[in-house]
Amino acid sequence: MASLTRRSLLTGAVATGVLLASTRTATGPSGGIAARVNSVPLVREDHRVVVVGSGFGGGVTALRLAQAGVPVTVLERGMRWPAAPNCETFPRASSPDKRLLWYKSSPNLFGTPLIFDRYTGLIEAVPGENMTTLCAAGVGGGSLVYQGMSLQPNESVFNTHFPQELDWALMDRVHYRRVEQMLGLAVAPDELVAHPQYAAARMFADHVRAAGLPLSKIPMPIDWNFALAELRGEMKPSYTNGDGAMGVNNGGKHSVDVTYIAAAEATGKVQVHTLHEVTDVERAADGRWTVHVDVLDTTGTVVQNKILTAGALVMAAGTMNTTRLLMRAGGKGLIPDLPDELGRNYGTNADRIYVWNNPAANFGLRQGGPVVYGSKIWEGDPYAAHTVIQASIPPVGIDTLSTMMVGYGVSEGRGHFVYDSAIDDAVLRWPHEGDHVIQNNHIGPSVNAIAGSGSTLVDTNALFPSTWHPLGGASMGSVCDLEGRVLGQRGLYVLDGALMPGNTAACNPSMTIAAVAERALDHLVASDVGSLI
Numbered sequence: 125m126a127s128l129t130r131r132s133l134l135t136g137a138v139a140t141g142v143l144l145a146s147t148r149t150a151t152g153p154s155g156g157i158a159a160r161v162n163s164v165p166l167v168r169e170d171h172r173v174v175v176v177g178s179g180f181g182g183g184v185t186a187l188r189l190a191q192a193g194v195p196v197t198v199l200e201r202g203m204r205w206p207a208a209p210n211c212e213t214f215p216r217a218s219s220p221d222k223r224l225l226w227y228k229s230s231p232n233l234f235g236t237p238l239i240f241d242r243y244t245g246l247i248e249a250v251p252g253e254n255m256t257t258l259c260a261a262g263v264g265g266g267s268l269v270y271q272g273m274s275l276q277p278n279e280s281v282f283n284t285h286f287p288q289e290l291d292w293a294l295m296d297r298v299h300y301r302r303v304e305q306m307l308g309l310a311v312a313p314d315e316l317v318a319h320p321q322y323a324a325a326r327m328f329a330d331h332v333r334a335a336g337l338p339l340s341k342i343p344m345p346i347d348w349n350f351a352l353a354e355l356r357g358e359m360k361p362s363y364t365n366g367d368g369a370m371g372v373n374n375g376g377k378h379s380v381d382v383t384y385i386a387a388a389e390a391t392g393k394v395q396v397h398t399l400h401e402v403t404d405v406e407r408a409a410d411g412r413w414t415v416h417v418d419v420l421d422t423t424g425t426v427v428q429n430k431i432l433t434a435g436a437l438v439m440a441a442g443t444m445n446t447t448r449l450l451m452r453a454g455g456k457g458l459i460p461d462l463p464d465e466l467g468r469n470y471g472t473n474a475d476r477i478y479v480w481n482n483p484a485a486n487f488g489l490r491q492g493g494p495v496v497y498g499s500k501i502w503e504g505d506p507y508a509a510h511t512v513i514q515a516s517i518p519p520v521g522i523d524t525l526s527t528m529m530v531g532y533g534v535s536e537g538r539g540h541f542v543y544d545s546a547i548d549d550a551v552l553r554w555p556h557e558g559d560h561v562i563q564n565n566h567i568g569p570s571v572n573a574i575a576g577s578g579s580t581l582v583d584t585n586a587l588f589p590s591t592w593h594p595l596g597g598a599s600m601g602s603v604c605d606l607e608g609r610v611l612g613q614r615g616l617y618v619l620d621g622a623l624m625p626g627n628t629a630a631c632n633p634s635m636t637i638a639a640v641a642e643r644a645l646d647h648l649v650a651s652d653v654g655s656l657i
Contacts, residue, residue, distance in 0.1 A: 166429045171197045173657055174415050174434040176402050179265020180638040181620035182440035183384030188645035190393035192653050201401040202261030203244055205268055207375040209359045214371025217518035226261045227424030242423045250444050252552025256590045259444050264381030269370050271494045272344045274309050276300045277629035284506035285534055285629045287601055299639040308378045311341035312496045313348055319355055321364050324487040324527040325496040328514035332499045335573040342498045350376030365490045366516030405449055406458035413437035436615045436657045443621035447541055447597030451550035455543030463611050465602035467541035471626030473593035474535035474559045476567055479582040480575050481526040489523045491516035501570055502630055508566045509534050509630035531567040534627045535559040593633050598622040607644040615656050
């Protein structure tokens, strides 16, 4: 049963990957990039603004700068993943293939070997000490593969864990609402929830009420008419059988590529370059920014090198890759005088993924998704705030008598990165059981209360410590200001999960990352465009 359970959990669990160090550059005595080991063509380009990454932070940045008349070049290491009714763009969670894994990842998922050809796939597992971090690749970043829970913290929890200078009231009135509109957030309609394939969602709701915990529908970036059309037999299942965890093939999901990035490109001011993997960033002698890029084919083979220069550089490659690139730049002397706190304040958002088994519950062979209900346990002590949601298990051919619960919260556990010159990379060091306080005292008890008698729970994070929600590394207040300007580094910005203070106030991070970026761009357009940008 344990082996079957692990194979069935591709929605929430994960590749143990080994990150391969790049051998395509050599470092000279001064710390600069001295030579290219390979012989592929080299192209040099000059740009006004380069944005590294096309997820929430990169998407917001590209759109708002473009609307201010600024030409923007976005570099995305992954591919485009276009979806439409009945397409087969994304790998199915129930039958994974090479599209699942970024070419640098190990082929092992929870100890189950998957032998795939090298491919520039969706997920890279980045191992660290006591923690493996899952990172997305592709236009749209993590929005391609996230379930989509779009939660805004309440004022008390937000102000406890974020600088109050962000002004929660203004963000609540303006920036969160802007994100809500861009993503087309909506909760699941009652017609959908009443369908037999959503028995697991209804069972979760019943158990939450019985436990005396708060229950609410979770806003999702989804046109639920697509799921209803599946139930009518007008499209093959993707939402309604839980098989959309690694991307929804039928479309209807308002991911960043079809919202912010599409709107940015429509301005005519934004160019998105795919399969452009940034290997190093550097400050040039004239104060401009130099970006070293490997242009890849879909096997991960380098077909071209590029050296881009820009007046402004926005790091939005996701927590891990933004932090690692800046740590490498500091470690090799490519960017002198980076803030001392760079690489610190990494948090996992206290991610926990549970298999909830109850033979009497009749969760169903096919479990509709992606997410309908959650319990937002935010009142009282803001250091104990946490959220529990129900998520479906993808179809595996037999009834596992199980569904899933996911928890996250405001853990004060923190890790840090250390630059290792032997592999030219920054490696995460996470304290063993770094999230144990909130897990043992708050998330775990809530999950057990919801499961109730007759149930068993498997905490997959205890078997394989991992997170889909890495945060921090270039945090506001210590490495950057509230608008993402890196302290002491003119024209260098961080606008992604690395800017967060190690948690996102008991919510999964996407909506807050986007809202913080929206707020930042309001300020940057008003003050930096024309001078720094």
